[in-house]
Amino acid sequence: MSFLWNWFSRWTAREPPAATHTIFVGSYTKEISTLEFDPTASPPTLKVVGTSQAGSNPSWIAPHPTDKTLLFASNEEDEGKIVMFKIKSDKTLEPLQSVWSGGAGTAHFHVGEKEIVTANVGRFSGTLQTIPLSLNPPALLAPATQPVKFAFPGTGPVEDRQEASHPHQVAVHPSGQQLLIPDLGGDKIWKLGRDPNTQSWKVTGQVSVKPGYGPRHLAVRGEFPIRVEGVTMYVINELESSLSAYSYDATEKGEAIETSCLSMLTPPAVPAKGMLGAEVLLSEATAAYPEALVYASNRNDPHEAGDSIAIFSTADSASGFQLVNEVRTGLNHLRAVAFGGKEDKYLVAGGLNGGGIKIFERVDQGKSLRQIAHLEHGVVERPTSFVVM
Numbered sequence: 001m002s003f004l005w006n007w008f009s010r011w012t013a014r015e016p017p018a019a020t021h022t023i024f025v026g027s028y029t030k031e032i033s034t035l036e037f038d039p040t041a042s043p044p045t046l047k048v049v050g051t052s053q054a055g056s057n058p059s060w061i062a063p064h065p066t067d068k069t070l071l072f073a074s075n076e077e078d079e080g081k082i083v084m085f086k087i088k089s090d091k092t093l094e095p096l097q098s099v100w101s102g103g104a105g106t107a108h109f110h111v112g113e114k115e116i117v118t119a120n121v122g123r124f125s126g127t128l129q130t131i132p133l134s135l136n137p138p139a140l141l142a143p144a145t146q147p148v149k150f151a152f153p154g155t156g157p158v159e160d161r162q163e164a165s166h167p168h169q170v171a172v173h174p175s176g177q178q179l180l181i182p183d184l185g186g187d188k189i190w191k192l193g194r195d196p197n198t199q200s201w202k203v204t205g206q207v208s209v210k211p212g213y214g215p216r217h218l219a220v221r222g223e224f225p226i227r228v229e230g231v232t233m234y235v236i237n238e239l240e241s242s243l244s245a246y247s248y249d250a251t252e253k254g255e256a257i258e259t260s261c262l263s264m265l266t267p268p269a270v271p272a273k274g275m276l277g278a279e280v281l282l283s284e285a286t287a288a289y290p291e292a293l294v295y296a297s298n299r300n301d302p303h304e305a306g307d308s309i310a311i312f313s314t315a316d317s318a319s320g321f322q323l324v325n326e327v328r329t330g331l332n333h334l335r336a337v338a339f340g341g342k343e344d345k346y347l348v349a350g351g352l353n354g355g356g357i358k359i360f361e362r363v364d365q366g367k368s369l370r371q372i373a374h375l376e377h378g379v380v381e382r383p384t385s386f387v388v389m
Helices: none
Strands: 002-005 021-027 031-038 045-053 058-063 070-075 081-087 093-100 106-111 115-120 127-135 138-140 179-183 188-194 201-208 215-223 231-237 242-248 256-263 276-283 293-299 308-313 322-328 332-340 346-354 357-363 368-375 383-388
Touching (some): 021 058, 021 332, 021 346, 031 058, 045 093, 045 368, 058 106, 070 106, 081 106, 081 138, 093 138, 179 215, 188 215, 215 276, 242 276, 256 322, 276 332, 293 346, 308 332, 308 368, 322 368
Parallel strands (some): 058 383, 332 383
Antiparallel strands (some): 002 215, 021 031, 021 383, 058 070, 070 081, 106 115, 127 138, 179 188, 215 231, 242 256, 276 293, 357 368
């Protein structure tokens, strides 16, 4: 059986899709915006239908995996927090509770059925915290353990970005038995497993990457039971604007071997100063899209047509792992990207510093993107993440 686990704020409803989609937008402001996207209108429409106060910098947002009335946000600030909201009937948010995230600068978190796991960049060290979660009634509970601190041997090649451990994502391996934490500052991907005595997460190993890569986010695709040759991990290297493919063995002593590293630019080139890789999305093959594909976004491209989204074939495809297209978006600092709709038909993208928010339809069997809806820059300020329902 083939599995796909991709943690870029994707949310697919379990019942037949409605005519319209609700899109929640995290931001570097104090609000989470609610958008309504109607793909059946001619032309498709995208509009703001509400805003909700969410604390300082609710930059990453994510739903509960089964309770679709709950949404969570991180407050990315010196005293990081996780905030839990109830989604009201008008699609605005009612805050229920907030708790300390276990560190400063909470860049990302994973919502499980009974826990939230945070990745905290911090000023001088990176941490991970597990926050117990109850659903009846919804409540964030006191952590049973202290935050995990990630070791940092010293400043990396990119001194202004690699002066400390910077864990940027909590990715759950599709087996559910392992966490993978890309550490941009440490040029590592930390492997965590459950402590058999406490059931808390602990570091069990690491994958060292090329110095200066700055791994930011990743997605894992493979088959189970786990086979080394059957699992591929795709890692976006923020500081090089490249995407690496790894053959990955998820066992405790297993290795990850980088099989290829490709530029996200056409033609391949050294990225301009300040360009940064951002997000990676992995879409499985479906009836409408017969080939699995990887989508990776760039930020701060000086190109007149704005930042781009690079589209790659997967390592197990007939053509192998390669760049098949680079789509210019007209966005500036393309930070937020997410799939939505049946079979990941739509891709939502937002420019933090310009271009607004755009909806693209996947066309040419997913190997290209066509813009179908747009909110102008400033209608929603400084978008950083999306949840599509």
